[in-house]
Ligand SMILES: *[C@@H]1O[C@H](CO)[C@@H](O)[C@H](O)[C@H]1NC(C)=O
Ligand SMILES: *[C@@H]1O[C@H](CO)[C@@H](O)[C@H](O)[C@H]1NC(C)=O
Ligand SMILES: *[C@@H]1O[C@H](CO)[C@@H](O)[C@H](O)[C@H]1NC(C)=O
Ligand SMILES: *[C@@H]1O[C@H](CO)[C@@H](O)[C@H](O)[C@H]1NC(C)=O
């Protein structure tokens with residue numbers, strides 16, 4: 084049974100000695116604003132409502148930003164001299180008269196540690212209207228035209244840092260800005276510094292861990308449960324939040340991202356002017372009350388697929404899964420009643436970290452836990468800030484969804500604390516579920532996958548899409564619609580569906596979105612060796628550029644009709660054909676011209692060529708090697724600990 088931590092006045096008053104970061108990390112408790120609502124019921128599928136702030140954002144974006152964004156994208160396409168059918172021009176210029184709207188596009192950035200952070204940034208660059216190469220290719224502009232963007236684990240590190248840095252280009256995001264005031268500006272990811280074990284010297288790494296634990300002391304003394312994710316949060320603050328660069332990294336007087344909240348990003352200029360696609364981070368609910376027979380068999384996954392998938396958008400935390408169907412305001416994360424409200428708990432490092440908390444993966448038995456790198460850290464945490472009955476390897480939050488009203492609706496209705504684990508720990512490392520919510524009406528999803536599920540390689544083989552398909556078919560067939568994808572990763576591999584862009588759902592029901600799948604499924608076609616077949620714990624700034632460039636290459640190479648070519652000159656046109664295809668269907672116009680040949684080439688045809696073994700049916704049949712959805716934090720720490728242990 085989980086209980087809230089009460090650290091009463093028995094503790095000495097240490098607050099005065101606390102660092103600026105510790106103080107800025109401490110949640111604030113005060114009277115709730117009048118009219119405050121703790122829980123918003125989101126409604127059943129078919130009768131769902133979006134949060135009012137999200138709805139207002141989407142309206143603002145559709146009115147003020149998207150018409151010009153689509154025009155810019157169209158102009159880029161036309162300048163690249165692609166011979167597109169007229170309906171593409173009609174739709175993208177907003178001059179369709181047949182009741183059709185613009186395409187409603189979402190982008191999903193998968194987990195996969197630093198590999199995913201970097202690969203995702205390289206592929207977003209392909210879609211970015213600010214990259215002159217992408218503009219001349221005719222792919223630039225889709226990032227600006229997307230309605231939504233989601234991130235998970237390594238993809239959350241990418242998306243969280245992107246949002247809070249005020250939506251810079253991928254290059255600036257990776258390397259930082261040269262600002263006069265580096266204590267407030269975006270300093271870059273600092274990929275050259277290993278997360279959590281930044282030093283080569285064990286003594287210094289231990290001191291660093293002790294420093295991070297001191298930085299969460301204020302939160303602990305204010306009576307809030309703390310866990311591994313709070314340590315992650317403070318380390319994330321140095322890599323994915325403003326204010327840290329390589330020169331000031333070990334200046335202990337600075338905030339290093341403490342006090343920067345996820346809800347607070349709603350005040351950024353690129354958000355108040357609706358310039359960013361609406362951002363959503365994805366985690367899973369870790370619960371003692373789940374139905375463990377829905378954990379994917381023969382996989383390394385630990386979370387039942389029936390547990391709610393949690394989304395953390397800049398306005399709300401909750402789930403549209405029918406097993407929760409409720410949200411609480413992000414700004415008041417940590418609040419459990421409508422009298423006393425908690426703010427400042429939704430720190431960016433914490434929210435991003437909950438999406439990437441893979442530590443729970445190691446806790447399958449006491450001996451496995453003790454053998455893992457997690458154990459010395461949770462032990463140090465527990466020794467310094469002792470707490471009874473807290474699952475220390477997870478992300479913990481006071482439960483806003485408690486009480487009689489939630490019983491029968493939510494498995495954790497009787498818990499005082501809810502826990503989260505890496506978004507990929509239910510087998511779905513591509514954060515697609517928020518983009519399938521019917522009330523959001525997405526019709527095209529650009530899915531970027533750099534999760535590791537290819538046997539013995541760090542490449543992607545579609546396992547996340549397979550698992551999403553199974554979860555929906557087995558558990559939520561009416562809540563969500565998903566286009567048909569192969570039933571296992573062997574199929575993806577046999578048909579090369581992840582070594583080149585693949586489209587899913589071209590000719591299936593338009594209830595489901597069309598999926599454009601771009602994966603890190605192997606080396607680029609031009610013969611360059613793969614730089615992305617690895618799970619790095621750190622990356623030099625030179626190697627970072629090489630990886631971003633190779634990711635960019637993978638995002639632009641397409642699927643040539645002529646197999647002897649490395650790049651498909653028609654890929655920008657084919658991408659446009661896929662982006663508009665659901666809107667085309669709504670206008671009642673038939674596919675034609677280059678769009679007919681393109682979609683024939685890029686769409687999965689539904690065959691099962693290459694199927695070597697029959698699956699056992701249900702959710703099973705998928706064998707996933709360990710490491711799916713791993714966060715860079717965890718892996719880097721693991722590798723570092725191993726390296727240190729063997730040196
Ligand atoms: C739809 O949801 C509203 C509340 O959000 C509820 O009052 C109404 O009964 C629901 N309708 C159906 C058909 O479920
Ligand atoms: C596109 O075509 C026009 C007219 O034929 C030509 O002037 C222009 O250079 C071409 N642009 C590209 C990028 O090929
Ligand atoms: C982070 O820094 C960038 C400039 O580098 C700035 O535009 C942005 O507003 C800052 N973000 C926050 C949350 O302060
Ligand atoms: C590690 O750091 C400690 C503390 O800064 C220092 O005393 C020690 O000499 C260092 N050890 C090595 C091997 O550099």
Ligand SMILES: *[C@@H]1O[C@H](CO)[C@@H](O)[C@H](O)[C@H]1NC(C)=O
Nearest residue numbers: 276281282283329332333334
């Ligand atoms: C800061 O860290 C660097 C290693 O990244 C180390 O060389 C330097 O001594 C550290 N400075 C302080 C003040 O700890």
Ligand SMILES: *[C@@H]1O[C@H](CO)[C@@H](O)[C@H](O)[C@H]1NC(C)=O
Nearest residue numbers: 344345346347348349350414
């Ligand atoms: C945005 O800024 C205003 C004015 O400073 C402040 O009152 C509000 O709380 C901020 N919003 C969030 C979500 O932090």
Ligand SMILES: *[C@@H]1O[C@H](CO)[C@@H](O)[C@H](O)[C@H]1NC(C)=O
Nearest residue numbers: 373374375376377389557558
């Ligand atoms: C748990 O899941 C299994 C497999 O889907 C299902 O057969 C069973 O009914 C579920 N149990 C409960 C209590 O929901």
Ligand SMILES: *[C@@H]1O[C@H](CO)[C@@H](O)[C@H](O)[C@H]1NC(C)=O
Nearest residue numbers: 112418419420422423424425
């Ligand atoms: C409301 O929550 C606060 C903790 O945030 C707690 O101290 C207080 O007792 C709660 N009030 C009620 C009426 O439950």
Ligand SMILES: *[C@@H]1O[C@H](CO)[C@@H](O)[C@H](O)[C@H]1NC(C)=O
Nearest residue numbers: 461462465469470471472475
């Ligand atoms: C943390 O320490 C307390 C004693 O202060 C102990 O009861 C508990 O079992 C410890 N938890 C873990 C996970 O080590």
Ligand SMILES: *[C@@H]1O[C@H](CO)[C@@H](O)[C@H](O)[C@H]1NC(C)=O
Nearest residue numbers: 446452461473474475476477
């Ligand atoms: C390991 O998992 C068990 C079961 O969920 C939990 O009670 C325990 O606290 C976990 N250990 C740590 C160190 O988090």
Ligand SMILES: *[C@@H]1O[C@H](CO)[C@@H](O)[C@H](O)[C@H]1NC(C)=O
Nearest residue numbers: 208213214215254631632635
């Ligand atoms: C465009 O992307 C390429 C590939 O990553 C990169 O080399 C180039 O610097 C980018 N251009 C801009 C303006 O960001």
Ligand SMILES: *[C@@H]1O[C@H](CO)[C@@H](O)[C@H](O)[C@H]1NC(C)=O
Nearest residue numbers: 590591592593668671672673
């Ligand atoms: C729209 O899609 C549906 C489902 O695939 C299909 O039956 C219908 O023919 C399509 N309409 C057009 C105009 O392409």
